[in-house]
Amino acid sequence: xxxxxxxxxxxxxxxxxxxxxxxxxxxxxxxxxxxxxxxxxxxxxxxxxxxxxxxxxxxxxxxxxxxxxxxxxxxxxxxxxxxxxxxxxxxxxxxxxxxxxxxxxxxxxxxxxxxxxxxxxxxxxxxxxxxxxxxxxxxxxxxxxxxxxxxxxxxxxxxxxxxxxxxxxxxxxxxxxxxxxxxxxxxxxxxxxxxxxxxxxxxxxxxxxxxxxxxxxxxxxxxxxxxxxxxxxxxxxxxxxxxxxxxxxxxxxxxxxxxxxxxxxxxxxxxxxxx
Ligand SMILES: C[S@@+](CC[C@H](N)C(=O)[O-])C[C@H]1O[C@@H](n2cnc3c(N)ncnc32)[C@H](O)[C@@H]1O
Numbered sequence: 446x447x448x449x450x451x452x453x454x455x456x457x458x459x460x461x462x463x464x465x466x467x468x469x470x471x472x473x474x475x476x477x478x479x480x481x482x483x484x485x486x487x488x489x490x491x492x493x494x495x496x497x498x499x500x501x502x503x504x505x506x507x508x509x510x511x512x513x514x515x516x517x518x519x520x521x522x523x524x525x526x527x528x529x530x531x532x533x534x535x536x537x538x539x540x541x542x543x544x545x546x547x548x549x550x551x552x553x554x555x556x557x558x559x560x561x562x563x564x565x566x567x568x569x570x571x572x573x574x575x576x577x578x579x580x581x582x583x584x585x586x587x588x589x590x591x592x593x594x595x596x597x598x599x600x601x602x603x604x605x606x607x608x609x610x611x612x613x614x615x616x617x618x619x620x621x622x623x624x625x626x627x628x629x630x631x632x633x634x635x636x637x638x639x640x641x642x643x644x645x646x647x648x649x650x651x652x653x654x655x656x657x658x659x660x661x662x663x664x665x666x667x668x669x670x671x672x673x674x675x676x677x678x679x680x681x682x683x684x685x686x687x688x689x690x691x692x693x694x695x696x697x698x699x700x701x702x703x704x705x706x707x708x709x710x711x712x713x714x715x716x717x718x719x720x
């Protein structure tokens with residue numbers, strides 16, 4: 446793709462969807478865009494944008510395609526086991542009610558997995574704040590509805606949790622009303638919107654993999670600041686946060702990083718007597 450063509454697409458997408466391509470890895474994005482144009486049957490980007498410009502359903506479809514919404518409950522099961530066995534008990538030891546954020550939550554499997562674990566560990570009546578955000582409005586509608594999820598997206602949910610917190614209807618799964626009510630969903634663009642603060646746990650998995658290294662680093666720094674001291678950032682199974690110490694984070698175990706706050710113990714030295 447010619448650089449001018451990419452710039453043109455970048456400009457049009459920002460105008461129509463608010464998605465800023467300059468933050469995404471370009472080679473990967475170019476491949477995806479080329480495939481999308483070919484599938485649309487249009488001969489050029491100019492024609493493509495002319496036809497979709499006033500068609501909100503088409504714009505939503507393009508937005509959904511660009512943001513890649515693949516997700517599932519208890520994704521990377523062993524990491525969720527670690528969350529259940531080690532991370533959550535330690536956080537709950539510090540405070541009985543947790544404040545958690547699933548950033549880039551897609552259609553909800555991630556915040557609902559959290560809600561299921563917390564309901565199971567602390568009982569259904571303990572109130573925790575669980576926020577699920579995404580840039581894509583279409584996925585948020587599905588998330589707020591609590592389903593339906595195809596069998597492959599719930600396959601990793603342990604049987605004892607599945608029978609208690611999911612219900613099945615015509616081979617499609619829904620979270621129970623009780624779990625559905627535990628998550629608040631909101632539209633939020635990680636690249637432009639302000640972050641809330643004082644989270645005990647931030648889950649941001651398989652979202653920043655599409656961003657440039659620079660954008661990724663800025664985001665990790667902002668996530669760190671959005672955690673309360675001692676709070677934990679949970680990233681994707683293949684993601685590694687680099688320069689953790691510079692960011693004020695500490696690797697606890699694969700995929701889990703804790704916010705550390707080094708308190709300065711250096712005191713001003715008294716000046717020598719008579720000086
Ligand atoms: C591959 S899904 C990951 C879903 C879930 N976190 C998981 O790991 O299963 C990536 C999600 O990130 C969202 N996303 C992409 N860019 C975003 C942005 N700038 N702000 C917020 N969400 C974004 C997409 O809409 C998509 O739902």
